[in-house]
Amino acid sequence: MINYKDFQELFEDAASKNKKIYQMSEQREADITEISVKEVREKVKINLNAMKEAIKQGLKSKEKSMSGMCGDDCAKLLERYKGGNSLFSKTYQKVLTYAFATIEQNLRMGKIVACPTAGSCGIVPAVLIAMAESCDADDESLVNSLITAGTIGQLVSNKLALAGAVAGCQSECGVAAAMAAGGLVQMYDGTNEQILNAAALALKNIMGLICDPVAGLVEVPCVKRNAFLAIHAITAAELAFAGIKSVIPIDEIVDAMKQVGELMSSKLKESSEAGLATTKTGIEISQKLAQKWCSKD
Numbered sequence: 001m002i003n004y005k006d007f008q009e010l011f012e013d014a015a016s017k018n019k020k021i022y023q024m025s026e027q028r029e030a031d032i033t034e035i036s037v038k039e040v041r042e043k044v045k046i047n048l049n050a051m052k053e054a055i056k057q058g059l060k061s062k063e064k065s066m067s068g069m070c071g072d073d074c075a076k077l078l079e080r081y082k083g084g085n086s087l088f089s090k091t092y093q094k095v096l097t098y099a100f101a102t103i104e105q106n107l108r109m110g111k112i113v114a115c116p117t118a119g120s121c122g123i124v125p126a127v128l129i130a131m132a133e134s135c136d137a138d139d140e141s142l143v144n145s146l147i148t149a150g151t152i153g154q155l156v157s158n159k160l161a162l163a164g165a166v167a168g169c170q171s172e173c174g175v176a177a178a179m180a181a182g183g184l185v186q187m188y189d190g191t192n193e194q195i196l197n198a199a200a201l202a203l204k205n206i207m208g209l210i211c212d213p214v215a216g217l218v219e220v221p222c223v224k225r226n227a228f229l230a231i232h233a234i235t236a237a238e239l240a241f242a243g244i245k246s247v248i249p250i251d252e253i254v255d256a257m258k259q260v261g262e263l264m265s266s267k268l269k270e271s272s273e274a275g276l277a278t279t280k281t282g283i284e285i286s287q288k289l290a291q292k293w294c295s296k297d
C-alpha cells in the first residue's frame, strides 16, 4: 500500500529526503503494514524467487497451451540460439527467452507473479532478471528494482484500472513495460528523474494499445506481446540514460491513458469483438476451439 496521490508527489517527497524511490516505498510499506523494512524486502524476495522459478520451468518446457496456439516459442528461440544465429546480443536473447518462458508458464497454469497482471507477467521478470545476470547485480539490487517497478504500477493504478477489460492492453502490457523500464534504470543506479522519465517514455509510446484476444484466451496476441514490450522497456531506459526526456510528464500521460481507455470501444477491451479476434483466422480458431471443447462435454 503506497498512498501517494501521483508521481509528482512521490518525486518531491523523495527529493526533500534525498532518497531513492524504492527507499521511500519500502519505508512507507513498512509503516503502513507495521513490519520492518527488512521484512518488506523479504516479501519481495519471495516474489523474486517465484519469478526465477517460472523462468527456470518455462525454459525447460515445450508444452503447448490447451488451445494449441502457443507454448513452444521459447523452445524455438533457444533452438535458434544454440546454432549461434541471432541478431541479438546474448543479453537480449535472454530477455526474449525469459519473457516467453514466463508467459508460457502462465498458459500452462504454472505459478507466475502477476506484474501487474497475469497476461503481462513476462515483461518485468524478463527485463530485470536477464539484465541483472548481465551486469552481475545481486538479489538486493533486484529487490530495489522490483520495489521501484511495483511503485510505478501502484501509482498508475491510482488513476487507471490495470485491466484490458477496462482500458485495453496499454494498462496491462503497457504498464508492465513502464514498470520494467523504471526498475531497470534503478538497477543501473539512475536518478529518480531518470526512473520516472523511462516509465513515461515506455507508457506514452504504447498508448492506445487495444486488447483483442483471439478466442477470448490470454494467448494471441498476449504471449508475443510480452517479448516485444520487454525490448520496448529497455529502449525506454536507454533513452532516459541518454537524457532524452518525455515532453509530457508521467502524471499527465497516465491521465491521457485513462482518457484513451474511456474513449476506446468496449469491442477493443477484452471482449474479443474486434481486432485480431475477429479476423478471418481469429474467427476460425475460435469456432474450432468451441467445437472441440463442446464435443468433450
Ligand code: SF4
Pocket: 119, 120, 163, 164, 165, 168, 169, 170, 172, 173, 210, 211, 212, 213, 217, 218, 219, 221, 222, 225, 270
Ligand atoms: S491483449 Fe488483453 S488479455 Fe492479452 S495481455 Fe493484453 S490486456 Fe491482457
